[in-house]
Every structure is written in structure tokens, then in C-alpha cells.
Amino acid sequence: MKHSTQINLIHQIFDAIDRGTPPMAERFTRNDTSAYTAPDRAAREREVLFRHHPIVAGFSSQIPNPGDYLTEDLAPIPILVVRNTASELRAFVNICRHRGAKLADGCGHTAKLFSCPYHAWSYDTDGRLVAIPDDYGFEGLDRAASGLVALPVAEKYGLIFVTPAPGDSNKNTIDIDAMLSGLGEDIQSYGIGAMVHQETRVVRRRMNWKLMSDTFWEAYHIKVLHAQNVAPLFVKNLAMFDAFGRNTRYIGVRKSIEKLRDIPEEKWDLIPHTTILMNLFPNTILVMQSDHAEVYRIFPEKHVGESVATISILASEPSPKWSRTMDLLLGVVDQDFTLGEGIQHNFESGAQRKITYGRYENALEHFHRSIREAIGEV
Ligand code: FES
Ligand SMILES: [Fe+2]
Incomplete structure (x- = not known):
């Protein structure tokens, strides 16, 4: 990420912290639960997003x-x-x-x-x-x-x-840069291309593939669902969202960012004080941590309510510590995925037709609108 972009974002982050509210969309939005349960919707997604999309x-x-x-x-x-x-x-x-x-x-x-x-x-x-x-x-x-x-x-x-x-x-x-709509420059700057694949694990869950992805696109749940592990590290309910075409950049902010207030702007570095998530539309999530990257590739299974993901770690040097890193991150996402399985079950009950994305959950709205556009459902 360009240094000027980092400085700009850090100013926005301090503004949000001082204001006490995260950046927000104009209004909250709704989505149909059928997006997660309807077999015909799943068939269109499979055709457009998983057969004909890179x-x-x-x-x-x-x-x-x-x-x-x-x-x-x-x-x-x-x-x-x-x-x-x-x-x-x-x-x-x-x-x-x-x-x-x-x-x-x-x-x-x-x-x-x-x-x-x-x-x-x-x-x-x-x-x-x-x-x-x-x-x-x-x-x-x-x-x-x-x-x-x-x-x-x-x-x-x-x-x-x-x-x-x-x-x-x-x-x-395949024109990768056209597809990434400007996000490529960021990925380049994080040096992910110079990192080496360390380990991949496979996770299968009884939940629609989009529900597996959804959990990455809001910071609202962290202080509740992850109260016992990662919540203390992050600023409550704060993340910076930017769309790059259908792709997403989503930056979770660590409390350690406060240290930057005491040093001059030209020395500011966003990376150690954030977790930067990117959705490479439709199904690949790249998570840039300070010393490694995590990559989730999420696929629908044959049944609309089932999905499978590979979770990989990329890093500059092999080390036994990456296996422990993998155990830790699986422990966190296991909380998300277990809760997500319950949501899928509830959607399939047919008892609730709509869900709501809050004004600071607008990255979710972007993700789902991008899917609707891609499959011609607008
Ligand atoms: S040689 Fe491949 S199926 Fe016969
Ligand atoms: Fe989570």
C-alpha cells in the first residue's frame, strides 16, 4: 500500500477513534435468507462464479x-x-x-x-x-x-x-489486474509473491459458502464472539472498508495503532497495527498479517447448505511456528464457522426471510451486491 494511502487511512482511523463511531454507509440494508438456501440460486452461482469466473x-x-x-x-x-x-x-x-x-x-x-x-x-x-x-x-x-x-x-x-x-x-x-481493479498494487506491496507456501488445511462445514465468507467482512462481532481470544487486541467495532470493483479491502485496527500518535507521519506504518483482509472476488480471502499471509479459498459443495475451504499459510521462511499459527487461527475461525452452521440451520427452517446489515457492516452489502450483479440478479 502506498505510504500516502497509509497516512490517509491512519488519519481516518484516528478520526473514527476520537469520534467513537466507525465509518458508516448512509443506511442499513437487508438480504434475503434464500440467497443462502435456494438451490436455483446456488446453481447460478456455481455456473457463473465457480465455472466461468477465474x-x-x-x-x-x-x-x-x-x-x-x-x-x-x-x-x-x-x-x-x-x-x-x-x-x-x-x-x-x-x-x-x-x-x-x-x-x-x-x-x-x-x-x-x-x-x-x-x-x-x-x-x-x-x-x-x-x-x-x-x-x-x-x-x-x-x-x-x-x-x-x-x-x-x-x-x-x-x-x-x-x-x-x-x-x-x-x-x-485471464487479465488478473483488470479483475483485481487496483487491488493488485496493494498485494504487490505486501510482498505476498515472495512468500512461500507453508501449509494448507481443509475445513468442511454445513453452511453455505457465502456464510463462511461473511464472517470476515464485519468487525462488529469480534468483541462478542471472540471476547476470549482476539478481541482485546482490536479497537472495538472499527474497520476501514474500500471496494476495488467487486473485490474488497477490509482493515481491522489493532489498539497498538495509538503508538503512532507520538511519532511523525513520515514514519507511520499501517501494517503492524492492522490485519488487512482482501476478498479476491468471488471466493479467495487473503489476510495480510505483520509477518505472514493467510489464504482462504471457499467453495460451495453440491448441497446449497454445505461448503469446503482450504486455509493456507504463506511466509518468507519455513518454521515450526507456522503450524502453531495455523492452530491458533483455526481456533478463532472455528468459533465463526460453528456459529455459522447454526445460522444455516435457522435459515433452512424458513422461519425468517430477511437479515439486516448495519451501517458499519457495509462490506457485507458490497459482497452480496457484487454476487447479485455477477449472476445477473439485480
Ligand atoms: S487411459 Fe485413462 S481412462 Fe483409460
Ligand atoms: Fe470472526
Whole structure:
């Protein structure tokens, strides 16, 4: 983040603290609980946001060298991302063209060929079909047209974006900066691209994917739900929200920011006194902490009331402490997700049709309005 932006934000933060109220929207808003429970809404989201919208499929640091690959099973279409012999990223539907077996599993390094576990059709790192055992049974098959189905892929800021559905001819590229609408400059400045993937854990919950995300976009609940752990560290009900297109930047403010009042502006640094959250629309949440980054990638499951997330830690240096950091953060979000499961249950009872987003919960309104716009429900 530019220093001038930091100074500007810090002034706004001090104003809010002195005033005793956070920045607020004009009025509170409402949302329909059906957004979290209706199967047809879930189907549209799946189609638009999780098949045809680029999503973060992994981190560049996971596959730095030719032949390194990772797979993504949580998106509606199974994905294989591989760095080819020229060190360029390629992404494919992770399905064998012969009879549909899953081609590659997990992640790995220095692969030269992907050989299917079923009958051993083999593909190179550019997806070309290079071997068919006993190929006399497939005489006349057009091998050139039987390679893996390619997907749009791009990488920047250490993040790998893939569009899970095969692209049509004019949608074969992903313009990451256009998608991030200016947030890329921030991500660049935090140095996330230079951090290395340390650990990923998977969490499955009985709640709509948006409910899993919602908990990150307001600071109102912290003093209540997290009273026993993180609440004492943060200024009560204060966060700075900015929209970048459909993306979100949301800055939680630590009480330690008061120290800056005693030092000159040119020495002000926002980062150590805040937790900076970013939603990379639709489903990736990047949390910038002072010495590491946390990344949540949230996906809908087949049932509208179920979701799955990967939670990853990126940091400059490997250390056993990241595992403890992961335990601590899972302890905090477990409170959110357990409460969220109860909310999902209540929504599904049909007993309440509307929920309310307060004037200082306007990042939530932005998130849900962005989804409605993207799926053409406005
Ligand atoms: S399904 Fe892959 S080789 Fe037969
Ligand atoms: Fe929370």
C-alpha cells in the first residue's frame, strides 16, 4: 500500500477513534435468507462464479520448476495445473480423454508425463496425448485432437488463477489486474509473491459458502464472539472498508495503532497495527498479517447448505511456528464457522426471510451486491 494511502487511512482511523463511531454507509440494508438456501440460486452461482469466473487455484511457490504440478478438486471442474518444460503454466481439465478417469492426484514435482492410472494413456506437460498402449484398438483416432482440454490460466503476485470451464476463443486469457481493479498494487506491496507456501488445511462445514465468507467482512462481532481470544487486541467495532470493483479491502485496527500518535507521519506504518483482509472476488480471502499471509479459498459443495475451504499459510521462511499459527487461527475461525452452521440451520427452517446489515457492516452489502450483479440478479 502506498505510504500516502497509509497516512490517509491512519488519519481516518484516528478520526473514527476520537469520534467513537466507525465509518458508516448512509443506511442499513437487508438480504434475503434464500440467497443462502435456494438451490436455483446456488446453481447460478456455481455456473457463473465457480465455472466461468477465474479463481485462485494455488500458489506459484508450490510449483516453481518445470514439471511441477498441483491439482484442484474443490472447484466444480477438476483442474490440473502444471509448469511445462519452458516454465510456462498450463492448466487442464484433470480428466483422461479415453474414458474419464482422474489423471493426476495431489501435487508433485518434475513430472515429464502424466500417465492415466486406468489404461495408461499418457500426456506431456503441454497436454498432448503422447502414448496409447496397444494403439491398434484406436486406429484412425485423431491424437492431436485428443489431448487434455486446456483451461485459461495466469499467475501474478504469487497467485495462480484458473478459469475452471474450458474457454471459448475470446475468453482464453485471464487479465488478473483488470479483475483485481487496483487491488493488485496493494498485494504487490505486501510482498505476498515472495512468500512461500507453508501449509494448507481443509475445513468442511454445513453452511453455505457465502456464510463462511461473511464472517470476515464485519468487525462488529469480534468483541462478542471472540471476547476470549482476539478481541482485546482490536479497537472495538472499527474497520476501514474500500471496494476495488467487486473485490474488497477490509482493515481491522489493532489498539497498538495509538503508538503512532507520538511519532511523525513520515514514519507511520499501517501494517503492524492492522490485519488487512482482501476478498479476491468471488471466493479467495487473503489476510495480510505483520509477518505472514493467510489464504482462504471457499467453495460451495453440491448441497446449497454445505461448503469446503482450504486455509493456507504463506511466509518468507519455513518454521515450526507456522503450524502453531495455523492452530491458533483455526481456533478463532472455528468459533465463526460453528456459529455459522447454526445460522444455516435457522435459515433452512424458513422461519425468517430477511437479515439486516448495519451501517458499519457495509462490506457485507458490497459482497452480496457484487454476487447479485455477477449472476445477473439485480
Ligand atoms: S481412462 Fe485413462 S487411459 Fe483409460
Ligand atoms: Fe470472526
